[in-house]
Amino acid sequence: MKDSIEKIFQSMKNDINISPLRVWSNNSICGAIFVGFLAQLIISLMRYDHPKLKHLSPKSIKISLSNLTVTVERAAQRAKRRIYSNFDPVNGLIVAQNLAVT
16 A cells, blocks of 8 residues: 555656645645645546557646647637647547537
């Protein structure tokens, strides 16, 4: 069990890039760890949900998603329009799957 916990923290530090926890309160430490675990969970669920992503590392998925750009355009009388750009094969797969669901 200790090995599993160490692997999760190693992945949070190396793949998710959670900064060293230099904070002054317990609540800040708990908040930073919670956000790191949520990011790790979301990436793990994406890898589980998409068979093509299973062989990719969490770090490469994170880099791909950080390159994706979403511009929200709002006209006076119209609803919001989302414009996606900077696609690559990984984030294109994730966005296409999520747009098909909604």
